[in-house]
Amino acid sequence: MARSSLNINTKHYLIVGGNTGIGAASVECLLGQGHQLTVASRRIDPDIASRVTYCPFDVETVFALGLPDMLDGLVYFPGTINLKPLTRLMAADYERDYRINVIRAVHAIQAALPALKRAPRASIVLFGRVAAKVGLPFHASIAAAKAAVEGLGRSLAAELAPKIRVNVISPSLTDTPLAQAFLNSEEKRRASGDRHPAKRVGDPKEMAALVDYLLGSNSSFVTGQVFRADGGLSSVRLL
Numbered sequence: 665m666a667r668s669s670l671n672i673n674t675k676h677y678l679i680v681g682g683n684t685g686i687g688a689a690s691v692e693c694l695l696g697q698g699h700q701l702t703v704a705s706r707r708i709d710p711d712i713a714s715r716v717t718y719c720p721f722d723v724e725t726v727f728a729l730g731l732p733d734m735l736d737g738l739v740y741f742p743g744t745i746n747l748k749p750l751t752r753l754m755a756a757d758y759e760r761d762y763r764i765n766v767i768r769a770v771h772a773i774q775a776a777l778p779a780l781k782r783a784p785r786a787s788i789v790l791f792g793r794v795a796a797k798v799g800l801p802f803h804a805s806i807a808a809a810k811a812a813v814e815g816l817g818r819s820l821a822a823e824l825a826p827k828i829r830v831n832v833i834s835p836s837l838t839d840t841p842l843a844q845a846f847l848n849s850e851e852k853r854r855a856s857g858d859r860h861p862a863k864r865v866g867d868p869k870e871m872a873a874l875v876d877y878l879l880g881s882n883s884s885f886v887t888g889q890v891f892r893a894d895g896g897l898s899s900v901r902l903l
Protein backbone atom coordinates (compact mmCIF):
# COMPACT_ATOMS: atom_id res chain seq x y z
CA MET A 665 0.00 0.00 0.00
CA ALA A 666 1.37 3.43 -0.91
CA ARG A 667 2.26 5.60 2.07
CA SER A 668 0.04 8.44 0.75
CA SER A 669 -3.06 6.23 1.14
CA LEU A 670 -2.20 5.42 4.76
CA ASN A 671 -2.91 7.34 7.91
CA ILE A 672 -0.08 9.86 8.48
CA ASN A 673 0.79 8.04 11.74
CA THR A 674 1.17 4.68 10.02
CA LYS A 675 4.80 3.66 9.78
CA HIS A 676 6.74 0.85 8.12
CA TYR A 677 9.14 -0.98 10.41
CA LEU A 678 11.66 -3.77 9.83
CA ILE A 679 11.49 -6.40 12.57
CA VAL A 680 14.49 -8.72 12.51
CA GLY A 681 13.46 -11.86 14.46
CA GLY A 682 9.72 -11.34 14.96
CA ASN A 683 8.61 -14.96 15.21
CA THR A 684 8.66 -15.63 18.94
CA GLY A 685 9.16 -13.97 22.31
CA ILE A 686 9.50 -10.19 22.59
CA GLY A 687 9.70 -9.93 18.77
CA ALA A 688 6.33 -11.66 18.30
CA ALA A 689 4.75 -9.55 21.08
CA SER A 690 6.12 -6.42 19.38
CA VAL A 691 4.72 -7.52 16.01
CA GLU A 692 1.25 -7.91 17.59
CA CYS A 693 1.51 -4.55 19.35
CA LEU A 694 2.65 -2.67 16.21
CA LEU A 695 0.14 -4.40 13.90
CA GLY A 696 -2.60 -3.51 16.40
CA GLN A 697 -1.82 0.14 15.73
CA GLY A 698 -2.02 -0.27 11.98
CA HIS A 699 1.69 -0.12 11.21
CA GLN A 700 3.17 -1.99 8.24
CA LEU A 701 5.85 -4.52 9.07
CA THR A 702 8.55 -6.38 7.21
CA VAL A 703 9.53 -9.35 9.38
CA ALA A 704 12.87 -11.03 8.71
CA SER A 705 13.37 -14.31 10.57
CA ARG A 706 14.26 -17.95 10.11
CA ARG A 707 10.72 -19.14 10.68
CA ILE A 708 7.34 -17.42 10.79
CA ASP A 709 4.03 -18.30 12.39
CA PRO A 710 1.49 -18.58 9.48
CA ASP A 711 -0.90 -16.25 11.35
CA ILE A 712 1.81 -13.56 11.55
CA ALA A 713 2.95 -14.25 7.96
CA SER A 714 -0.51 -13.44 6.62
CA ARG A 715 -0.38 -9.93 8.15
CA VAL A 716 3.19 -8.81 7.40
CA THR A 717 5.71 -8.86 4.56
CA TYR A 718 7.81 -11.90 5.42
CA CYS A 719 11.45 -12.08 4.44
CA PRO A 720 13.07 -15.51 5.17
CA PHE A 721 16.32 -14.63 6.89
CA ASP A 722 18.85 -16.41 9.06
CA VAL A 723 21.30 -13.98 10.63
CA GLU A 724 23.89 -16.77 10.72
CA THR A 725 23.96 -17.32 6.95
CA VAL A 726 22.05 -14.70 4.94
CA PHE A 727 23.49 -11.29 4.30
CA ALA A 728 21.01 -9.77 1.83
CA LEU A 729 17.59 -8.56 2.92
CA GLY A 730 14.75 -7.71 0.51
CA LEU A 731 13.69 -4.34 1.92
CA PRO A 732 11.19 -1.61 1.05
CA ASP A 733 12.55 1.70 -0.30
CA MET A 734 11.75 3.53 2.91
CA LEU A 735 11.71 2.38 6.53
CA ASP A 736 10.67 4.33 9.63
CA GLY A 737 12.45 1.99 12.00
CA LEU A 738 14.29 -1.25 12.67
CA VAL A 739 14.25 -3.53 15.70
CA TYR A 740 16.85 -6.30 16.01
CA PHE A 741 15.73 -9.20 18.26
CA PRO A 742 18.01 -12.23 17.68
CA GLY A 743 19.97 -12.98 20.83
CA THR A 744 21.49 -15.75 22.91
CA ILE A 745 21.54 -16.94 26.52
CA ASN A 746 24.67 -19.02 26.84
CA LEU A 747 25.60 -19.27 30.52
CA LYS A 748 28.81 -21.16 31.37
CA PRO A 749 31.54 -20.98 33.99
CA LEU A 750 34.70 -19.34 32.69
CA THR A 751 36.57 -22.66 32.69
CA ARG A 752 34.09 -24.15 30.20
CA LEU A 753 33.83 -21.13 27.95
CA MET A 754 35.14 -21.98 24.46
CA ALA A 755 36.09 -19.58 21.68
CA ALA A 756 33.08 -20.86 19.68
CA ASP A 757 30.76 -19.76 22.53
CA TYR A 758 31.85 -16.16 22.79
CA GLU A 759 32.34 -15.84 19.03
CA ARG A 760 28.72 -16.97 18.47
CA ASP A 761 27.39 -14.66 21.20
CA TYR A 762 29.27 -11.70 19.70
CA ARG A 763 28.33 -12.62 16.13
CA ILE A 764 24.57 -12.99 16.71
CA ASN A 765 24.14 -10.12 19.17
CA VAL A 766 26.57 -7.55 17.73
CA ILE A 767 28.01 -8.27 14.26
CA ARG A 768 24.74 -9.37 12.66
CA ALA A 769 22.95 -6.41 14.22
CA VAL A 770 25.52 -4.17 12.53
CA HIS A 771 24.94 -6.00 9.22
CA ALA A 772 21.16 -5.60 9.53
CA ILE A 773 21.51 -1.88 10.26
CA GLN A 774 23.94 -1.44 7.35
CA ALA A 775 21.49 -3.22 5.01
CA ALA A 776 18.55 -1.09 6.18
CA LEU A 777 20.39 2.25 6.41
CA PRO A 778 19.57 3.57 2.91
CA ALA A 779 15.84 2.89 3.54
CA LEU A 780 16.00 4.39 7.05
CA LYS A 781 17.70 7.52 5.67
CA ARG A 782 14.84 8.03 3.19
CA ALA A 783 12.31 8.41 6.05
CA PRO A 784 11.84 11.92 7.49
CA ARG A 785 12.79 10.52 10.91
CA ALA A 786 13.65 6.94 11.85
CA SER A 787 14.35 4.92 14.98
CA ILE A 788 16.49 1.86 15.70
CA VAL A 789 15.97 -0.33 18.76
CA LEU A 790 18.54 -2.91 19.90
CA PHE A 791 18.44 -5.45 22.74
CA GLY A 792 21.00 -5.62 25.52
CA ARG A 793 20.69 -7.52 28.78
CA VAL A 794 20.77 -6.76 32.51
CA ALA A 795 24.12 -8.59 32.79
CA ALA A 796 25.78 -5.80 30.79
CA LYS A 797 25.23 -3.53 33.82
CA VAL A 798 25.40 -5.80 36.86
CA GLY A 799 27.88 -8.63 37.38
CA LEU A 800 26.18 -12.05 37.36
CA PRO A 801 27.99 -15.39 37.59
CA PHE A 802 28.40 -17.44 34.38
CA HIS A 803 27.38 -14.48 32.20
CA ALA A 804 30.92 -13.51 31.02
CA SER A 805 30.33 -14.17 27.32
CA ILE A 806 26.80 -12.81 26.97
CA ALA A 807 27.56 -9.86 29.30
CA ALA A 808 30.51 -8.87 27.09
CA ALA A 809 28.43 -9.17 23.91
CA LYS A 810 25.48 -7.21 25.32
CA ALA A 811 27.78 -4.50 26.73
CA ALA A 812 29.02 -4.18 23.15
CA VAL A 813 25.40 -3.77 22.00
CA GLU A 814 24.94 -0.92 24.50
CA GLY A 815 28.14 0.75 23.25
CA LEU A 816 27.05 0.19 19.64
CA GLY A 817 23.70 1.83 20.36
CA ARG A 818 25.24 4.94 21.94
CA SER A 819 27.86 5.28 19.20
CA LEU A 820 25.33 4.94 16.36
CA ALA A 821 23.00 7.39 18.11
CA ALA A 822 25.78 9.98 17.79
CA GLU A 823 26.75 9.01 14.25
CA LEU A 824 23.20 8.95 12.85
CA ALA A 825 21.76 11.99 14.68
CA PRO A 826 19.58 13.89 14.16
CA LYS A 827 17.68 11.87 11.53
CA ILE A 828 17.89 8.43 13.08
CA ARG A 829 17.51 7.78 16.80
CA VAL A 830 19.09 4.68 18.36
CA ASN A 831 18.19 3.22 21.75
CA VAL A 832 18.78 -0.05 23.58
CA ILE A 833 16.39 -2.02 25.79
CA SER A 834 18.24 -4.15 28.36
CA PRO A 835 15.78 -6.56 30.01
CA SER A 836 16.26 -9.06 32.77
CA LEU A 837 14.80 -12.56 32.53
CA THR A 838 11.62 -12.39 30.43
CA ASP A 839 9.10 -15.13 29.77
CA THR A 840 9.99 -16.13 26.18
CA PRO A 841 11.16 -19.32 24.43
CA LEU A 842 14.77 -18.11 24.81
CA ALA A 843 14.46 -18.14 28.61
CA GLN A 844 12.53 -21.40 29.04
CA ALA A 845 15.46 -23.30 30.56
CA PHE A 846 15.20 -20.91 33.54
CA LEU A 847 11.40 -20.86 33.76
CA ASN A 848 10.27 -24.41 32.97
CA SER A 849 9.06 -25.25 36.48
CA GLU A 850 7.11 -23.33 39.12
CA GLU A 851 10.11 -23.57 41.44
CA LYS A 852 12.53 -22.05 38.92
CA ARG A 853 10.02 -19.34 37.98
CA ARG A 854 9.54 -18.36 41.64
CA ALA A 855 13.28 -18.39 42.34
CA SER A 856 13.96 -16.27 39.23
CA GLY A 857 11.21 -13.83 40.18
CA ASP A 858 12.45 -13.56 43.77
CA ARG A 859 15.88 -12.36 42.58
CA HIS A 860 14.23 -9.18 41.27
CA PRO A 861 13.06 -6.27 43.44
CA ALA A 862 9.83 -6.44 41.38
CA LYS A 863 9.44 -10.07 42.58
CA ARG A 864 8.67 -11.45 39.14
CA VAL A 865 10.23 -11.96 35.72
CA GLY A 866 9.53 -9.80 32.69
CA ASP A 867 6.54 -10.06 30.38
CA PRO A 868 7.18 -9.87 26.59
CA LYS A 869 4.15 -7.57 26.22
CA GLU A 870 5.65 -4.91 28.50
CA MET A 871 8.92 -5.07 26.50
CA ALA A 872 6.81 -4.70 23.32
CA ALA A 873 5.20 -1.56 24.77
CA LEU A 874 8.70 -0.11 25.27
CA VAL A 875 9.63 -1.03 21.67
CA ASP A 876 6.47 0.73 20.49
CA TYR A 877 7.33 3.85 22.52
CA LEU A 878 10.94 3.98 21.26
CA LEU A 879 9.91 3.54 17.62
CA GLY A 880 7.21 6.20 17.76
CA SER A 881 7.11 9.99 17.80
CA ASN A 882 6.38 10.18 21.56
CA SER A 883 10.09 9.39 22.08
CA SER A 884 11.38 11.83 19.43
CA PHE A 885 13.66 13.55 22.02
CA VAL A 886 15.11 10.23 23.25
CA THR A 887 18.29 8.83 21.70
CA GLY A 888 21.49 7.11 22.83
CA GLN A 889 19.75 5.67 25.90
CA VAL A 890 19.72 2.26 27.54
CA PHE A 891 16.35 1.31 29.04
CA ARG A 892 16.85 -1.11 31.91
CA ALA A 893 13.56 -3.02 31.94
CA ASP A 894 14.84 -5.37 34.62
CA GLY A 895 12.47 -5.27 37.59
CA GLY A 896 15.07 -3.19 39.46
CA LEU A 897 17.73 -5.90 39.37
CA SER A 898 20.55 -3.64 38.15
CA SER A 899 19.85 -0.65 40.40
CA VAL A 900 17.65 -1.40 43.42
CA ARG A 901 18.44 -3.21 46.66
CA LEU A 902 15.57 -4.02 49.02
CA LEU A 903 16.47 -3.46 52.69
Ligand SMILES: NC(=O)c1ccc[n+]([C@@H]2O[C@H](COP(=O)([O-])OP(=O)(O)OC[C@H]3O[C@@H](n4cnc5c(N)ncnc54)[C@H](OP(=O)(O)O)[C@@H]3O)[C@@H](O)[C@H]2O)c1
Nearest residue numbers: 681683684685686706722723742743791837838840842843
Ligand atom coordinates in the same frame (compact mmCIF):
# COMPACT_ATOMS: atom_id res chain seq x y z
N1 LIG B 1 14.05 -13.54 27.28
C1 LIG B 1 14.93 -13.06 28.14
O1 LIG B 1 15.01 -13.48 29.31
C2 LIG B 1 15.86 -11.95 27.74
C3 LIG B 1 16.59 -11.29 28.75
C4 LIG B 1 17.47 -10.28 28.40
C5 LIG B 1 17.63 -9.93 27.07
N2 LIG B 1 16.91 -10.57 26.11
C6 LIG B 1 17.15 -10.20 24.73
O2 LIG B 1 15.93 -9.84 24.09
C7 LIG B 1 16.00 -10.18 22.70
C8 LIG B 1 14.78 -10.99 22.32
O3 LIG B 1 14.81 -12.18 23.10
P1 LIG B 1 13.59 -13.19 23.23
O4 LIG B 1 13.65 -13.69 24.62
O5 LIG B 1 12.34 -12.61 22.68
O6 LIG B 1 14.14 -14.36 22.28
P2 LIG B 1 13.40 -15.45 21.38
O7 LIG B 1 12.09 -15.83 21.94
O8 LIG B 1 14.41 -16.52 21.11
O9 LIG B 1 13.16 -14.62 20.05
C9 LIG B 1 14.23 -14.23 19.23
C10 LIG B 1 13.72 -13.96 17.83
O10 LIG B 1 14.86 -13.86 16.95
C11 LIG B 1 14.72 -14.85 15.94
N3 LIG B 1 16.02 -15.42 15.67
C12 LIG B 1 16.83 -16.09 16.52
N4 LIG B 1 17.94 -16.49 15.90
C13 LIG B 1 17.82 -16.05 14.62
C14 LIG B 1 18.63 -16.17 13.48
N5 LIG B 1 19.80 -16.85 13.51
N6 LIG B 1 18.22 -15.58 12.33
C15 LIG B 1 17.03 -14.94 12.27
N7 LIG B 1 16.20 -14.81 13.31
C16 LIG B 1 16.59 -15.37 14.46
C17 LIG B 1 13.77 -15.90 16.48
O11 LIG B 1 13.02 -16.51 15.46
P3 LIG B 1 13.31 -17.99 14.95
O12 LIG B 1 14.07 -18.73 16.02
O13 LIG B 1 11.99 -18.57 14.67
O14 LIG B 1 14.11 -17.78 13.73
C18 LIG B 1 12.83 -15.05 17.31
O15 LIG B 1 11.82 -14.49 16.52
C19 LIG B 1 17.33 -10.94 22.51
O16 LIG B 1 18.30 -10.09 21.98
C20 LIG B 1 17.70 -11.36 23.92
O17 LIG B 1 19.11 -11.49 24.10
C21 LIG B 1 16.03 -11.57 26.42
